[in-house]
Amino acid sequence: MRLPSSLTARLTLAYGLATAAILAGVAAYLSSALSAQLQGRDESELVSEVLLVRHLLREVRNEDEVRADTHRFADIAMGHEGLILVVRTPQGDPLVTLNPRNEAIPPLHVLPVTTQPHKSMLEAWRPKSGAQSPAIAALGQLGDTGRSVEIVVLRDAGYRVALMREYRHRLLAATLCGAAVAAALGFVLARRGLRPLRRMAADAAAVTTSRLATRLDAGSAPAELRELARELNGMLARLQDSFSRLSAFSADLAHDFRTPISNLVGQTEVTLAQSRSVAEYEALLESNLEEYERLSRMIENMLFLARADHAQVAMGVRGLDARAELDKVAEYFEAVAADRNVRLSVAGDASIHADQTLLRRAVTNLLDNALRHAPAGSTVRVDIARRAGEVGEAGDGTCIRVVNAGPAIAPEVLPHIFGRFYRADPSRRNSAASTGLGLAIVDSIMRLHGGRALVSSSDGETVFSLLFPAGGDPRPHAVA
Numbered sequence: 377m378r379l380p381s382s383l384t385a386r387l388t389l390a391y392g393l394a395t396a397a398i399l400a401g402v403a404a405y406l407s408s409a410l411s412a413q414l415q416g417r418d419e420s421e422l423v424s425e426v427l428l429v430r431h432l433l434r435e436v437r438n439e440d441e442v443r444a445d446t447h448r449f450a451d452i453a454m455g456h457e458g459l460i461l462v463v464r465t466p467q468g469d470p471l472v473t474l475n476p477r478n479e480a481i482p483p484l485h486v487l488p489v490t491t492q493p494h495k496s497m498l499e500a501w502r503p504k505s506g507a508q509s510p511a512i513a514a515l516g517q518l519g520d521t522g523r524s525v526e527i528v529v530l531r532d533a534g535y536r537v538a539l540m541r542e543y544r545h546r547l548l549a550a551t552l553c554g555a556a557v558a559a560a561l562g563f564v565l566a567r568r569g570l571r572p573l574r575r576m577a578a579d580a581a582a583v584t585t586s587r588l589a590t591r592l593d594a595g596s597a598p599a600e601l602r603e604l605a606r607e608l609n610g611m612l613a614r615l616q617d618s619f620s621r622l623s624a625f626s627a628d629l630a631h632d633f634r635t636p637i638s639n640l641v642g643q644t645e646v647t648l649a650q651s652r653s654v655a656e657y658e659a660l661l662e663s664n665l666e667e668y669e670r671l672s673r674m675i676e677n678m679l680f681l682a683r684a685d686h687a688q689v690a691m692g693v694r695g696l697d698a699r700a701e702l703d704k705v706a707e708y709f710e711a712v713a714a715d716r717n718v719r720l721s722v723a724g725d726a727s728i729h730a731d732q733t734l735l736r737r738a739v740t741n742l743l744d745n746a747l748r749h750a751p752a753g754s755t756v757r758v759d760i761a762r763r764a765g766e767v768g769e770a771g772d773g774t775c776i777r778v779v780n781a782g783p784a785i786a787p788e789v790l791p792h793i794f795g796r797f798y799r800a801d802p803s804r805r806n807s808a809a810s811t812g813l814g815l816a817i818v819d820s821i822m823r824l825h826g827g828r829a830l831v832s833s834s835d836g837e838t839v840f841s842l843l844f845p846a847g848g849d850p851r852p853h854a855v856a
């Protein structure tokens with residue numbers, strides 16, 4: 377059987393069924409107690425009937441007087457429903473017969489005159505009504521003649537069975553009525569009890585993207601719902617946070633795409649305003665190509681970040697020789713460094729658990745920044761070092777540091793530096809070389825590896841550190 381989906385219906389059903397079960401139990405107890413009591417009373421009456429008849433027989437002198445005085449015997453049976461009384465001689469000659477339904481008298485064991493009748497001496501018989509009934513037979517002495525007669529007292533328990541049947545019907549009706557009333561009460565109580573839940577649903581329905589600051593009222597909710605309200609509020613807070621980041625991100629995105637595109641439009645319009653030489657057209661196309669490349673780099677970077685956000689970047693983490701990898705990257709930058717008159721040095725040695733392409737990409741982004749900000753004649757250092765494993769890590773991790781000289785980054789800038797489209801130097805905003813996504817990608821790559829990217833800048837030295845965790849499964853973190 378399937379339960380109804382409504383909580384109110386379930387509670388109503390539960391109340392109704394529980395009450396019906398309790399009432400049925402009580403009714404069963406009451407009816408069996410009453411039945412036992414009535415049976416006990418019937419049996420005691422049978423015994424006292426015998427005693428009374430014996431007493432009356434003591435007061436008469438002979439059988440004829442008994443015959444003449446039948447009504448006195450009839451009196452004692454009065455008011456006892458279903459009682460059958462027969463007084464007869466030992467030869468079977470009836471003296472008193474009170475048997476309105478002409479029941480056949482069953483053969484019974486006859487108690488002697490001296491035996492005091494007792495409930496335990498009752499015998500069973502079955503009258504026409506079919507109900508199992510009690511019977512007793514005993515001898516009674518006629519006056520002081522010394523002769524005795526047989527007293528037979530029977531009871532047709534049919535009346536009792538009918539009474540009990542009627543009683544049980546009433547109990548059943550009462551049980552059903554009680555269960556119906558309890559179910560109705562349960563319905564009312566459940567509806568009232570679930571009111572806070574409906575209120576919460578109404579509050580939740582009011583939450584829209586433009587009203588993400590709405591919170592459910594956890595304070596006035598009942599204890600059982602308070603936890604749920606708090607969890608839902610936590611969820612709303614997280615959603616609100618993500619949503620506002622997303623809004624800011626798309627605003628930045630629009631802003632950053634506008635510059636190269638307006639450059640393209642502007643230059644092209646100016647050039648097309650009059651006829652130009654081939655050299656001028658070539659110059660325009662070259663300049664446009666630069667902007668196209670910048671746009672393409674931005675799109676590629678954004679795609680990378682979007683995939684990293686959803687941990688969809690294919691990762692092949694394995695043990696690598698960090699020194700060999702960094703030498704490769706440094707080699708690639710040699711020409712740029714020489715061009716800017718900056719020395720590039722790589723020091724240290726350690727193995728590292730990382731994805732080769734992502735590791736190179738992160739270090740490339742850091743070196744690109746370092747070389748750009750290092751003053752001419754200075755040295756950009758790349759250090760590799762082991763670092764003590766953190767709590768929960770299997771062993772020691774690896775730290776890669778990229779250090780360059782130059783003016784320190786302002787402390788208020790540091791917390792934002794890994795943010796998307798963030799440039800500390802406003803002049804870089806419109807620079808074709810900058811997308812403002814380099815460090816955001818470094819941060820994403822470190823999260824994908826289960827590590828961290830840190831920055832510190834003071835005393836004319838800027839240090840970016842990449843902390844790679846010890847080997848084992850890196851846990852990809854979604855980039856918030």
Ligand SMILES: Nc1ncnc2c1ncn2[C@@H]1O[C@H](COP(=O)(O)OP(=O)(O)OP(=O)(O)O)[C@@H](O)[C@H]1O
Nearest residue numbers: 745746749798799800801809810811812813814815
């Ligand atoms: N080594 C550094 N020294 C001083 N400032 C730095 C250094 N590295 C980064 N910054 C500052 O942080 C900002 C963000 O760097 P990020 O690499 O994310 O962007 P970008 O270099 O401007 O653009 P892209 O890397 O896409 O070319 C930079 O614009 C710069 O102002």
Ligand SMILES: [Mg+2]
Nearest residue numbers: 744745814815
């Ligand atoms: Mg950069």
